[in-house]
Amino acid sequence: MNNKHMACTVLGMAIIGMAYATMGFHNKLKLAKGDELLAKTAYDSAVFGCNAQQRSFIILREKTKAIREYLAQWEPHLKQTRNPQFGEALINLRIKQEDIITLSQGFETVEQDKGGTIEKTLQARLVFEDDYIKTLNWLANLEGSMPAIRVSSCRLSKGQSGNDIKMELTVDVPIVEDAENSESKT
């Protein structure tokens, strides 16, 4: 092999080497383009998914608008009594304000619905004996001033004198603690 052969071999190898390197680089570019396409496809599906969620969100929001407005109207009344002590104090205040004759009263906290919105209630057992109009007006005022309360039972019977009636009431006061309060407690 003379020098010319050697030179041709070297040049040939150099040309092949360059072609090989260029092809390698091209393959790398193809892979990168493939990755780019994958990323674009992922973006398209993410946009599609996001739009679908957005649509269902809007539909749900419109569908529940009325009931959520209902909740917004009632929530302040439900949160009127944040704890049993407060509820007890409110009922006692109503009794004192009207100066109604109370024969007996008892309060008890009752578990209502674990995990529900109204988890517990304050159950008040009250017995009054007073003038018919005064007693029923007191009940009206109580139900009016605390709209969220539930009168579970109401028994009316004749009182001991003239126009008096005896009223035995069981009142359930919902206790709804604020989320902020619950969090601060935990």
Next chain:
Amino acid sequence: MENHLQSCHDLKTDRPDIGQPLPGILALLPIVFVFSVIAAIALNTLFFFQLRNSEQAKEEWKLKVAEESAKQKEIVAMIELIKDEERRANDVRDWVEGSRQMQPLAVSIARSMDVKSSIAELSLLRDSENPKQIKLGFKFDNGGQKQLDATLEAVNALGYRSYSANQTAGKEGSLDYQATLIWQNSNKESLNLTATDE
């Protein structure tokens, strides 16, 4: 000295070539090499920029995917919030519908009494399983069926409908009546409630 060298040179005879001469086409090899170098540089430069752009684009797409995912998570959280609000609203509605005021009912029953009649006992108890239903029970003296009809009409006017009614007539027009009251939409035409419901 010069003469001596001249004589040595004269001793060297011409020699034939050892290998075959290279084909003529290989004369183009240097030109092909030059073109290859130029093409390799040009192509690799082009590929390099394309690769860089592609990687940049990929990163941008990934960033956008992350943004969309974050947005989607936010929407999902809002959906959960609305669902939770709806659940609470339904709980509250159930509570409120089972907490209709009782005082108007008691008053309307009391007011429906005729001058000659009087209530001996009146009880309004909510069903513990279904608080929307109220168990009504009352006893009155004098008046009989006519008084009962008047009382039930008053109850009906408030939007309640009675069922499972049970009545026991006593002496001198006294009557003991029990029924379950169900709230009806007040906009609906009121039903005629009588003791003959049973």
